[in-house]
Amino acid sequence: MNINKCIYCGSENLVFEKVENTIHYGKLICGHCKRFCKWVRNPNSKKIDSPRINQKTIKDICDFHNIKEEQCFFCQRNREQLGTIEKLTIDHIIELDKGGEDQIWNMQVLCSACHKLKNWCRLYMNWHFKEVKNGDTKTT
Secondary structure, eight states, rough: OOOOOOOOTOOOOOOEEESSSOOOOOEEEETOOOOEOOOOOOOOOHHHHHHHHHOOOHHHHHHTOOSSSOOOOOTTOBGGSSOOOEEEEESSSSSSGGGOOOOOGEEEEHHHHHHHHHHHHHHHHHHHHHHHTTOOOOOO
């Protein structure tokens, strides 16, 4: 999705802000109404530079891992048990930017809630261990 105007006020004054300690590279904020408009990917990301070689389906991944029903590998809910805005997603077990491969053995099925939880936990642990490594052990 290419955004060149604010989706709220229509202003063309979009401002890029770099973000730290998140999975996102940056965000576009409206310079007029100050609202968030869009996440921005890292221009050096492998995901942008090379097309996805392996377009596997949720069924392919469940079959490979010998799971009989299409379901989340974490919470084990199937499509019918998910909330109205949740869906099953494909996730890399070892992230591509951490050396993982876009191969079926490195893929798992997660519901959108578990996928968000996994990313939040990974980001929190990375932040926590970075602080401990730097000698800052205080908690807030």
